[in-house]
Amino acid sequence: MRKSAEGPFERMESESGIVWFDPDYRPRLEAVGLRSFSDWMALARVEYREVSMRPKRPVVAIEVTGIPGALFVKRHLEPPRAETLAQKLGLAPRATEARKEVEKLALFSHAGIPVPQVIVWGEGRREGSEVLSFVVTLDLEGLPLERHLFHSWAPPLSPEAVKDKRRTIEEVGRLAARMHRAGLVHRDFYLGHIFVVKPKGSSTPPRLAVIDVQRASRRPGWWVRSRIKDLASLHFSADPVYIRPVDRIRFLRTYWKTERFSWWQRLQIRWIVRKAGRIRKHTEKALGIPYSEYFKNKYY
Helix, strand or coil: CCCCCCCCCEEEECCCEEEEECCCCHHHHHHCCCCCHHHHHHCCCCCEEEEEEECCEEEEEECCCCCCCCEEEEEECCCCCCCCHHHHCCCCCCCCHHHHHHHHHHHHHHCCCCCCCEEEEEEEEECCCEEEEEEEEECCCEEEHHHHHHHHCCCCCCHHHHHHHHHHHHHHHHHHHHHHHCCEECCCCCHHHEEEECCCCCCCCCEEEECCCCCCEECCCCCHHHHHHHHHHHHHHCCCCCCCHHHHHHHHHHHHCCCCCCHHHHHHHHHHHHHHHHHHHHHHHHHCCCHHHHCCCCCC
């Protein structure tokens, strides 16, 4: 079932484009001058901090009085990609990148997988032809799992750290299984896209959330290849200094809900390792650094 991107949002239309606001946040955002599509694309009235300045998909963080935490603004400055056959043949309009991301976030949320909350999004045109869009999400106020392991799981581990590590690895296994059972594949399922979120002032254990789902897609249960790619991405991005073979086995046992792997699961494990090896070779070639150097700029 396709989840509507417009959902409970309030629509505001101007010459530059259309903006959909979460009604709970709209008054505070409009009070600082963020009303129209052009306001959000220019961000001329607010101070912002650069988070990721990709030429075609810059992300900045802003703060708005009355809204706790930062807001992350992702602007899509490139034409939307064709995803369906009809779109590739020019028989159907292409959805903007923002609309696709909002719809996919809704799919993950509907499947019971925590994701960032969208409070504003919009789509419009520049100079009457080029399609642009943006998405604004609330700060998860957590830490990427690849940084959490560096700060919390450095050997030798204390008894509390051992418990946290086992609990977190098992929770990642349940998260991945829940996602795949819902027919969702992330397609960028690295540790950096899993957040460890600790509720403030609460004694409850941290929860895990997933970010950057814009490339996610739906696949039938028999479509194994995409699930293998997700699991291989996790395997590749788990620094062997902190994630030992026994930890990887614990993850897979939780993912498959088994204590003993079947022949089919053992075959998939070999497939995962081979795919992770190809990701590693591609990454080393693209970055021009060995795998051992890959993690050094991750821990900050």
